[in-house]
Amino acid sequence: MAPRTARASTPALELCGLSKTFTLGAGLFKRGRTLGAVSDVSLRIPRGQVMGLVGESGCGKSTLAKMLLGLTTPSDGDVLVDGKPLRGANQKALARHIQPIFQDPYSSLNPRKRIAQIVGLPLQVHGIGTSRERAARVAETLDVVGLPRRAADQFPGQLSGGQRQRVAIARALIMRPDIVICDEPTSALDVSVQAQILNLLLDLKAEFGLTYLFISHDLAVVEHLVDRVAVMYLGRIVEEGTREQIFGSPRHPYTRALLDSALTPEPGLGVPDIGLGDAMPDPSDPPSGCAFHPRCPKAQALCRQTRPRLEDIQGDNARVACHFA
Structure with missing residues (x-):
């Protein structure tokens, strides 16, 4: 297996003002409410890099992933893959x-199909190769992800959680893609198995020149894997920077709160108080101005009145949406 060659100067994946709104509770005589699940998200992921996307549950991460996979149509904006727009693509x-x-590797695999059928199905759907050639590529791909060839004849229920996730990775790689969207790929696994899967993903990236968008709420996992990090809050990117910038000197109060929320391994200390107070606001009725201001310990009058723009930080190759960054 070898990665495709492409223009190095063009980002592998580019999001241009991407937005997705849903209408809730609409009926024959009822107008319904508008929910902005994703709002004006712009990101560039260079070829061969890993972009981490972090934020609380409900902030829009999974909706963003569905748009990138073509499972949900954006309400506005576009996605460029190797410089070509995704909208209207086959x-x-x-x-x-x-x-x-x-x-969850168990729920994403058909329990009635053998592993060889699961991994080889994309080749069959796309009409790639003969049955013998497909079988050979399946065997090769199982080797690549560290599964014994005898696994080809087994069912998902006969495998451990880590092995099932390796099957899911093999199925993703069988088409030799340029980009892999990893949506919480280790959260259902034991900690020891998580490390194995993360190291496998890093090895595969290096070997095949893959580009990852890695979506996770686990900051320790993100710090181990990514090159850059985008922090999402209530459907918008509020900060973006290198791994060192985000974890070493975060500029947005929400990013600082996320980092402070990491559980300590010391017994007896419990869950840290990060000072955010109330839960995330209702996305269908967002606050005025900066959406984070009701929970921000440093909010001022300007924050309640004017939404900050996501602006470049001069000389730092980073962006932040905060009036007082």
């Missing part, structure tokens, strides 16, 4: 470039 053609790895 789903089969898209699948040759972007593949997902989902959170």
Whole structure:
């Protein structure tokens, strides 16, 4: 297996003002409410890099992933894959470039199919190779992800959680994609198995020149894997920077709160108080001004009145949406 060659100067994946709104509670005589799940998200992921996307549950991370996979149509904006717009692209053609790895390897695998059928199905759907050639590529891919060839004849229920996630990775790689969307790929696994899967993902990235969007709420996992981090709050990116910038000197109060929320291994200290107070606001009725201001310990009058723009930090190759960054 070898990575596709492409123009190095063009980002592998680029999000341009991407937005997605849903209408809730609409009926025959009822207008309904508008929920902005994702709002004006712009990101560039260079080829061969890993972009981490972090934020609380409900902030829009999974909706963003569905748009990138072509499973949900954006309300506005576009996605560029190797410089070409995704909107209107053929789903089969898209699948040759972007593949997902989902959170729960058991629910994402058909329990009635053998592993060889699961991993080889994309080749069959796309009409790639003869049955003998497909079998050979399945065997090769199982080797790549560290599974014994005898696993090809087994069912998902006969494998451990870590082995099932390796099957999911093999299924994603069988099409030799350029980009892999990893949506919480280790959260359902034991800690010891998580480390094995993360190291495997890093090895595969280096070997095949893959580009990852790694979505997770686990900051320790993100810090281990990514090159850059984007922090999402209530559907918007509030900070973006290198791994060192985000984990070493975060500029947005929400980013600082996320880092402070990490549980300590010391017994007896319990859950840290990070000073955020109330839960995330209702996305269908967002606060005025900066959406984070009701929970921000440093909010001022300007924050309640004017939403800050996501602006470049001069000389730092980073962006932040805060009036007082």
